[in-house]
Amino acid sequence: MRDKAHRIVVIALLGALAGCATGTGDIVRDQPGPDYVQDAAGLVAAADWSKTRDVTVVLSEYKFAPADPIFQVRRAYRLILRNTGKNTHTFVSDGFFKAIAVQKLVSASGTIANPALESIELAPGAEKQLYFVPVKRGTFALECSVFLHDTYGMEGRITIL
Numbered sequence: 001m002r003d004k005a006h007r008i009v010v011i012a013l014l015g016a017l018a019g020c021a022t023g024t025g026d027i028v029r030d031q032p033g034p035d036y037v038q039d040a041a042g043l044v045a046a047a048d049w050s051k052t053r054d055v056t057v058v059l060s061e062y063k064f065a066p067a068d069p070i071f072q073v074r075r076a077y078r079l080i081l082r083n084t085g086k087n088t089h090t091f092v093s094d095g096f097f098k099a100i101a102v103q104k105l106v107s108a109s110g111t112i113a114n115p116a117l118e119s120i121e122l123a124p125g126a127e128k129q130l131y132f133v134p135v136k137r138g139t140f141a142l143e144c145s146v147f148l149h150d151t152y153g154m155e156g157r158i159t160i161l
Contacts, residue, residue: 026119027119028116029115030116033116037098039101040102041114044102044133049076051076052077054077054078055079055080058082058083058084059082059089060084061085061086063153064091067142067155067157068156069158069159072134073134075133075134077132078130079132081120082127088122088123089149090149091142091144092142092144094118095138096142096160097117099135099136099160100132100135100136101133104130106128106129107127136160138159141155142157
């Protein structure tokens with residue numbers, strides 16, 4: 001009897017882990033909450049996009065490279081997120097997403113204009129580009145929210161000076 005119960009628990013756990021690995025795609029709020037940057041559209045429109053700075057962050061098993069990107073307030077950026085790993089990974093930073101005015105998120109499947117982000121998901125081999133202007137200074141936790149990836153070291157810190 002104990003063996004059967006043990007097998008049921010193992011099968012249930014494997015099923016749960018498989019579900020975690022598939023992911024749900026990017027998570028974007030319908031409306032930004034009061035804790036997001038207000039007048040993001042105005043700040044994006046006022047930015048000088050001809051002087052956009054590119055920053056690339058590579059996601060793989062189980063790290064961000066670099067794990068500690070630094071941005072300057074009021075500058076236009078294109079953050080290039082590239083998954084070179086064999087697993088799906090996410091780029092999640094609640095504080096960072098609430099400290100920036102986002103122009104757009106671009107992927108192979110299309111463009112999302114002015115998203116209020118919660119999570120950006122990248123399948124193996126995928127690349128996405130986030131165009132934004134940092135507004136609020138601070139240091140913000142960065143993690144991959146796929147089950148156990150942060151435990152294996154897939155975390156970092158984003159700083160806005």
